[in-house]
Amino acid sequence: MSTKTNPGRFFEDYSVGQVIRHAVPRTVGQGERALYHALYPARGAIYSSDAFAQACGLAASPLDDLVAFHTVFGKTVPDVSLNAVANLGYAEGRWLAPVWPGDTLSSESEVIGLKQNSNGRTGVVWVRTTGRNQRGEDVLSYVRWVMVRKRDADAPAPETVVPTLAGVVDAADLVIPKGLDFTGYDFDLAGEPHRLGDYQPGEVIHHVDGVTVEEAEHMLATRLWQNTAKVHFDATQREDGKRLIYGGHVISLARALSFNGLANAQMIVGLNAGAHANPCFAGDTVRAWSEVIETAETPAPGVGAIRLRLVAAKGDGEGLRDDAGKYLPHVLLDLDYWALMPV
Amino acid sequence: MSTKTNPGRFFEDYSVGQVIRHAVPRTVGQGERALYHALYPARGAIYSSDAFAQACGLAASPLDDLVAFHTVFGKTVPDVSLNAVANLGYAEGRWLAPVWPGDTLSSESEVIGLKQNSNGRTGVVWVRTTGRNQRGEDVLSYVRWVMVRKRDADAPAPETVVPTLAGVVDAADLVIPKGLDFTGYDFDLAGEPHRLGDYQPGEVIHHVDGVTVEEAEHMLATRLWQNTAKVHFDATQREDGKRLIYGGHVISLARALSFNGLANAQMIVGLNAGAHANPCFAGDTVRAWSEVIETAETPAPGVGAIRLRLVAAKGDGEGLRDDAGKYLPHVLLDLDYWALMPV
Amino acid sequence: MSTKTNPGRFFEDYSVGQVIRHAVPRTVGQGERALYHALYPARGAIYSSDAFAQACGLAASPLDDLVAFHTVFGKTVPDVSLNAVANLGYAEGRWLAPVWPGDTLSSESEVIGLKQNSNGRTGVVWVRTTGRNQRGEDVLSYVRWVMVRKRDADAPAPETVVPTLAGVVDAADLVIPKGLDFTGYDFDLAGEPHRLGDYQPGEVIHHVDGVTVEEAEHMLATRLWQNTAKVHFDATQREDGKRLIYGGHVISLARALSFNGLANAQMIVGLNAGAHANPCFAGDTVRAWSEVIETAETPAPGVGAIRLRLVAAKGDGEGLRDDAGKYLPHVLLDLDYWALMPV
Incomplete structure (x- = not known):
């Protein structure tokens, strides 16, 4: 029997x-853009319309930031999480440049x-992953940590190194796409009148809509x-014969x-932090709410930053955690991220 | 609780x-074109092949006319039909220019x-919707009327204005895409030998094929x-836990x-008229038949117009209506439209 | 009732x-490329990345070879297999030129x-099908034979002509895409270290992964x-109310x-040979294994050819055939093909 297939890496690797x-x-392009809009009820105007993006100072409509995230992430799976027991967290995620139709993305990870x-049977691996385009420009960087099985429980434990990670990306470190101008x-056309100043820390927004998920869609x-x-x-x-839905789909x-x-x-x-609190399966009806955490200025004209908790x-x-601090069983996702918004 | 989400408009708005x-x-393009062909068994040669479209005098293969319709229509939903009880009808629909890959479409509606x-709890709203491309050219115009809930049953009734609408778009008012030439x-290569002269008013064509619809597809x-x-x-x-399939999908x-x-x-x-006679759900097997209503000349070389009733x-x-004139329960759609056909 | 619909050809036609x-x-393009990657777990680097394809001497990433096959094949269905009882085999398949985004494909078949x-009720039809692009270049040629119903069992039998077909495409007749260079x-980046010399005739590779198929996907x-x-x-x-999955999907x-x-x-x-051994239905979990049959040199720098049996x-x-030589009921596909691999 050939041993040419990829068994994935184990903790001791x-x-x-x-x-x-x-x-x-x-290479991602117009096809991925259309599919993104078919797969998710995405309506953000910059990603929907070349004309709108151009009016905001960009050359064209870039691919959705999460297309960049999923593509860069996907490449890491065979090397990082094929034998993972759990996806434990994200930190220090920054989008560094827009991804344009026709760009080719590749990924690299450093074990940090x-x-x-x-228990001696698993371990936690932290990696800093960088996505890069065909011009050698970094488009995304983030830290992710996963629990990975050991191949051999008797293999000696490596020296413990736990990286020091920022709890939040400092607003001053956010990279604003070149030319972006919301003046x-x-x-x-964007769909709502609310600007940065209309949002208050602590404000909670229930997003009203729901989507019942199908197997074909998440696959x-x-x-x-x-x-x-x-x-x-x-x-x-x-x-149980169920297919686990990729957390990024949620x-x-x-x-x-x-x-x-x-x-x-x-x-x-x-991307400041993120937890996939419970598994999502086909047939689940997914809803979302957001909480405004803070807002910040940016140097770009008319452009502010809003830090949001997004819960699916x-x-x-209802509710997020039980008395012991554990996520309630209906909670799928708890994500802490920064987005840009007109001031 | 934030009130920033869109509750939709009510009749008194x-x-x-x-x-x-x-x-x-x-912005619609190659991705939407491919998805259209994946979602529907579309084979019309002008929309399938750049080479065929060019041989018919067009610059390239435009996006399917119904991509234009659905995109323009979709934008109106949050403002027109979010609180609609029923989609009552269409009239005076005209396609005014092809939509090319890369075009950006926007929509505007006037309440007419x-x-x-x-009953005092609902009302009918007529709108004339116009779709426009990024060059400011109108690509589509149609009238649609919907029954909308009132927010407050006690709100006073507005003055009744019922627009006078043409029962049929006059053949002389049809806009032929610039350069179209069927000589x-x-x-x-188009797939059939039948030309305009081969079709007779009253002729009924059963389209033979059927499609069993899946939730993932219509979503x-x-x-x-x-x-x-x-x-x-x-x-x-x-x-009943069912998802209602968008009438435009049918x-x-x-x-x-x-x-x-x-x-x-x-x-x-x-588009002369249209009724979504009964709801469609996943699992239904959809079939279609057409009736030729009339044919007409156009000024474009080799190009005629055929008016068709399309029933899904x-x-x-079998059959369309019961003795009382009500659509039979298996009827999903009754559409009256004009298409261009070689003479 | 109109008789304008296509009843398909029968044996005596x-x-x-x-x-x-x-x-x-x-016309196939970026949209078809994206959909191919959404529909199948395709990761071949030449089809995934313009940059990788360019590093291999190509102008850009072509469409997957099977996009060419399915598109050319699909066009033949209304004329060749609408009344087919069975798809019996393939032979002498050669890919003659890559298909680039924007190319328009058409198909032509000669009855050979x-x-x-x-039994007098059916017959076998052999056709040699050629796919061609808008520049008139052949992109694909293959022989396929199908069992087709007779319209009229009493129609006289035609003279029997059974074409002589090569059991295998000679390695010397394989067409290497212009410019291809694997040096x-x-x-x-390609994902594995194994080169042509690492594969031995008789070697069997179990491909580890499986996909549970959904109706929406195959449709x-x-x-x-x-x-x-x-x-x-x-x-x-x-x-049985089941939809038969297109053999090409498998x-x-x-x-x-x-x-x-x-x-x-x-x-x-x-494409040397192929059998769709048993039907595939939604819900089936498809797995695959390959057997290396032989390897060969090619005149292109760094490029070898590998002949593989691919079984789904x-x-x-487990296993392929029973004692009587019949495919076991779990076998879906048995395909014999040539691929290019770095030496």
Whole structure:
């Protein structure tokens, strides 16, 4: 029997400082843009209209920021999370340049932390992943940590290195796309009149709409990002015969649903933290709510930044955590991100 | 709680003469073209092949006329039909210019009629909607009327204004795309030998094929047109747990099915009337038949016009209306439109 | 009742030497590329990345070879297999030029063989189909034979002509895309280190991953190729209410799954033989394995050819044939093809 297939890496295959060049660069374009709009109820005007994007100082409509995220992330799966037990968190995510139709993205990850778990059978791996275009420009950088199985429980534990990570990306470190200018922003065409000054920290917005998810949809999406984790596609992988929906699919659904109330939170520029609180399955009806955490200025004309908590939930459950601080069972996602909004 | 989400307009929010600039312009292109062909069994040669379109005098293959319709229509939903009880009719629809890959479409509607219903809880709103490209050219115009809920049953009724609408778009008013020339039309490549003179008023064509519809398909389509009506996506909106399929999805299915027998009814240029007779749900097998109503000349070389009734039905039911003139339960759609065909 | 719809051809409608120009040329582009990646877990680097393709000497990333195959094949269905009882085999398939985004493909078939079956109700039709682009260049040629119903069992049998077909395309006859050069091939980016010399005839590779298939997916794909066979779309066509999945969908699934272990089997250039062993239905979990049959040199720098048997199976069944030589019930596909691989 051939042993040429990829078994994925196990915990003992990682070492701090190791750099992994992930396989299969990917050119994204008009087709991915159309599919993104078919898969998610996305209506953000900059990503929907070349004319609107140009009126905001951009050359054209870039691909949705989450297309960049999913594509860069997808490439890391065969090397980072094929044998992962859990996707534990994100930090220090920054979008560094827009992705234009025709750009080719590739990914690279550096191992920045390792910690074997006390059970001796798994460990936590921290990687800093960078997405880059065909011109060698970085388009995205983020830290992600996952719990990975050991191949051999008797393998010695590596030295523990836990990276120091910022709890929040400082507003001053957000990268504003070149040329972005919201001084002539057309609120009518964008869909809502609310500007940065209309949002108050602590304000909660229930996004009204819901989407009942189908198997075909999440698989189309997850394949499009070339994410190869078996549990998303193969119904025989779990005892209950269910396919686990890629957490990023829930991020995109929730972000798209948040248009209704946050239509002007246009471009995602920072990912502060994120938790996939509970699994999502086909048949679930996903809803979302957002909480305004803070707002900030940026040097770009007319452009402010808004920090949002985006929560996705299934069914009609309310609330976020139980008394012990554990996510309630209906909570799917708890994401902390920065977006740009006209002031 | 934030009140920033869009509750939609209620009957008392409309006034005759009011112009609503709808949100979120949309750039459509190669991706939408491919998805249209994946979602519907569309085979019309002008929309399938640049080379064929060029041989007919066009610069390239435009986007399907119904992509223009759905995109322009979709933008009106948040302002016109979010609180609609029923989509009552269409009239005076004309396609005014082809939509080319890369074009950005936006929509505007003028309220042209209002009539409160005798129950005092709903009213009928007539709007004339215009779709426009990024060059400011009108690409589509049509009248649509919907029954909309009142927010407050006690709000006073507006003055009744019922617009006078043409029952049929006059053939002389149809706009033929610039340069269109069917004198060198290749019937082999188009798929059928039948030309305008081969069709007789009263002739009925059963289109043979059927499509069993899936939830994922109609949701992908309806999202692609950025139609935001909740009933299409959220299985918890109706007591029976069913998602109502967007009526336009049925229009596109039926039109695509009509290729078999009407392969040369190439471009839609007029929408005379339309009724969504009964709801369509996933699992229904949709079939279609057409009746030739009349034919007409046009000034373009080799180009004639054919007026067709297109009926979509589910299952094996036959017939259109019962003795009382009500649509039979299997009838989904009854559409009256003009298309261009080689003479 | 109109008789303008296409009833398809029956056995007695074919004659040896007859050339059929199939309808509806099709322009394929970025949208089809994106959909291909959404529908299949395709990761081949040349088809995923313009930059990678350019580093291999090509102008850009061509469309997947199977997009060419499905598109050319789809056009033949209304003329060749609408009344087919079975798709019996393929031979002498050669890819003759890459298909670039924006190319328009059309198909033509020549009837090269006829043999009435002894039951007198069906017969076998052999056609050689050629796909051509808008520049008049052949892009694909293959022989296919199908069993077709007779319209009239009493119609006289035609003279039997059974074409002599090569069991295998000779490696010397494979057409290497102009400019292809694997001397600077980046194995890291391609996803695996294995080169031609690492594969041995007889080696078997189990491709590890599986995909549980959904109705929406196979219908989206099959429509995209404008394949009009009713059994793929209409759940009322079979007594068991199942929609038969287009055999080509299984080919693409299996080929995409084979990335894991054959990431460097980049371009398909020859189709030696193929059997759709058993029907595939929604809900089936498709897996694949490959057997290396032989390897060969090519005149292109750094480019070798590998001949592979690709088998798709559903569920967990093992093995290929029973003692009587019949395919086991879990076997879906048995395909014999040539691909290009770095030496």
